[in-house]
Amino acid sequence: MAHFCINCGAALVTRVIDGRELEACPNDSFVLWRDPKVATAVVVEVDGGVVLGRRSIEPGYGLWCLPGGFVNDDEDPADAAIRECLEEISAQVELTGLLGVYHIAKTGAASMVGISYRGRLAAGARIAAGAEMLEVGVFQIDSLPPLAFPSHERVLAEYLKSPAREEVEEPRVAATARHASPPSQFQGQSRPPRRR
Numbered sequence: 001m002a003h004f005c006i007n008c009g010a011a012l013v014t015r016v017i018d019g020r021e022l023e024a025c026p027n028d029s030f031v032l033w034r035d036p037k038v039a040t041a042v043v044v045e046v047d048g049g050v051v052l053g054r055r056s057i058e059p060g061y062g063l064w065c066l067p068g069g070f071v072n073d074d075e076d077p078a079d080a081a082i083r084e085c086l087e088e089i090s091a092q093v094e095l096t097g098l099l100g101v102y103h104i105a106k107t108g109a110a111s112m113v114g115i116s117y118r119g120r121l122a123a124g125a126r127i128a129a130g131a132e133m134l135e136v137g138v139f140q141i142d143s144l145p146p147l148a149f150p151s152h153e154r155v156l157a158e159y160l161k162s163p164a165r166e167e168v169e170e171p172r173v174a175a176t177a178r179h180a181s182p183p184s185q186f187q188g189q190s191r192p193p194r195r196r
Helices: 077-089 150-161
Strands: 013-017 020-024 037-046 049-055 068-070 093-104 112-121 133-139
Touching (some): 037 093, 049 077, 077 093, 077 112, 077 133, 093 150, 112 150
Antiparallel strands (some): 037 049, 049 133, 093 112
């Protein structure tokens, strides 16, 4: 697929920058950096099980997944995790810990950095299917349905290895979440070459 400069509209050409082949403008300093997207996933603990949703959208239509999704450009990842839980399982969730940070390689799209959290339902909250889910349910960890994403299998494997914590000092609650603007439609930003 052809890409074009966001400054002058010229077709991008391949250039070697910092030892990497990247698409860049032949007329100015624009470089199409292949930065990863950032996504969250939350293992919401309920009655000794975890909450999963069955997807009503692609990719993975009809398969099960953890609540989570992409982080907006002006949003803290923890706030994004709380927002995604509200959107997907219709429940206010408190984050009780960080499970891990992972690289998720993709072949047909930008790779991702996944950030996973442990969480629990806020007092009085109940789960229900959001717009992107056909249904939601609580599953025992030893009897999970087929999952949509290998990255979620990895998160659950890390969850099984993590120490169980009944209480944390201060759970992250929705009051700290901001309403973020929609993500930008631009595929790259103009910035000087970076040193790695």
